[in-house]
Amino acid sequence: MDLISEDKLDEMAPxxxxxxxxxxxxxxxILVLEKGLTPEEExxxxxxxxxxxxxxxxxxxxxxxxxxxIDNSLFGKLFKKNTIRTRLTVIGPANQLxxxxxxxxxxxxxxxxxx
Amino acid sequence: xxxxxxxxSNFASLFKKLFNKKNARIGIYGPPNAGxxxxxxxxxxxxxGDAMGSVSHIAHETRRARRREGVxxxxxxxxxxxxxxxxxxxxxxxxxxxxxxEGMEEGEAKRRAKEATEGVIEAVKWxxxxxxxxxxxxxxxxxxxxxNVTVIGNMEARSLPLxxxxxxxxxxxxxxxxxxxxxxxxxxxxxxxxxxxNIDTLYEEIAKRFx
Numbered sequence: 001m002d003l004i005s006e007d008k009l010d011e012m013a014p015x016x017x018x019x020x021x022x023x024x025x026x027x028x029x030i031l032v033l034e035k036g037l038t039p040e041e042e043x044x045x046x047x048x049x050x051x052x053x054x055x056x057x058x059x060x061x062x063x064x065x066x067x068x069x070i071d072n073s074l075f076g077k078l079f080k081k082n083t084i085r086t087r088l089t090v091i092g093p094a095n096q097l098x099x100x101x102x103x104x105x106x107x108x109x110x111x112x113x114x115x
Numbered sequence: 116x117x118x119x120x121x122x123x124s125n126f127a128s129l130f131k132k133l134f135n136k137k138n139a140r141i142g143i144y145g146p147p148n149a150g151x152x153x154x155x156x157x158x159x160x161x162x163x164g165d166a167m168g169s170v171s172h173i174a175h176e177t178r179r180a181r182r183r184e185g186v187x188x189x190x191x192x193x194x195x196x197x198x199x200x201x202x203x204x205x206x207x208x209x210x211x212x213x214x215x216x217e218g219m220e221e222g223e224a225k226r227r228a229k230e231a232t233e234g235v236i237e238a239v240k241w242x243x244x245x246x247x248x249x250x251x252x253x254x255x256x257x258x259x260x261x262x263n264v265t266v267i268g269n270m271e272a273r274s275l276p277l278x279x280x281x282x283x284x285x286x287x288x289x290x291x292x293x294x295x296x297x298x299x300x301x302x303x304x305x306x307x308x309x310x311x312x313n314i315d316t317l318y319e320e321i322a323k324r325f326x
Contacts, residue, residue, distance in 0.1 A: 043269055060210070065264060
């Protein structure tokens with residue numbers, strides 16, 4: 001399991017971040033992202049994951065994050081674009097990470113060794 | 116009153132033609148088996164007389180996004196014309212063995228899984244081209260799924276309207292209040308798309324949110 005700091009995530013462009021995550025998860029790692037991903041990055045990660053699925057090899061990812069928080073700034077209201085605060089996120093191979101229970105502020109998960 | 120209403124309706128239609136205003140594009144999103152196509156079928160049957168697509172208890176029955184243009188919904192004196200997009204169920208994993216457990220042959224299961232992955236990609240791409248989303252959740256399931264969190268986040272980031280349809284309230288173990296408590300910042304209507312329960316309330320909310 002790798003715990004990725006906010007600083008390391010900030011160094012990467014969105015496309016690099018998604019590529020890094022998918023490569024690491026495909027190699028069997030479980031990642032804990034201190035800062036999490038933006039909603040657009042999450043959607044992009046789902047899209048790339050789907051393109052990587054192979055029968056008998058890789059069936060996808062398990063991703064666990066808390067609901068996003070919105071910063072209701074004046075800028076956001078003026079330009080109709082909200083600033084989203086991303087939150088801690090755990091991502092791993094679907095066959096190794098399983099969500100047991102989750103609510104607004106608690107994620108309970110089961111991690112197993114590679115099949 | 117009837118004359119005024121008719122004048123307003125004609126004026127709105129003329130305005131639309133003159134300025135070529137496009138209909139709002141509303142996507143029906145949610146996890147697999149939440150009842151998205153059942154809801155799309157219900158809306159189309161009520162307002163156009165036909166259906167959007169087939170439904171099944173096996174997940175990922177809808178594997179291509181379907182778009183229906185110009186669906187006019189009339190409620191409480193308001194009229195709204197929408198383009199409705201029924202999208203494949205969003206997921207972060209698709210395992211062909213899940214389809215085999217439903218009784219499919221290996222080849223068919225692998226083909227369905229492949230098509231399902233393409234469907235998810237299509238659904239994600241549509242997110243960037245919408246004016247609003249009806250997020251369908253199965254009211255018998257835990258609402259805090261990653262798919263729900265991601266779709267809601269994408270709408271919030273773009274400041275686009277979102278309406279939650281807590282579906283399957285005809286089932287005994289449904290709990291729409293769990294969904295309301297999970298995402299209190301968004302309007303929610305408890306419905307049964309299958310039986311049509313509360314569907315008029317949903318139409319009123321659609322007109323209010325997307326009009």
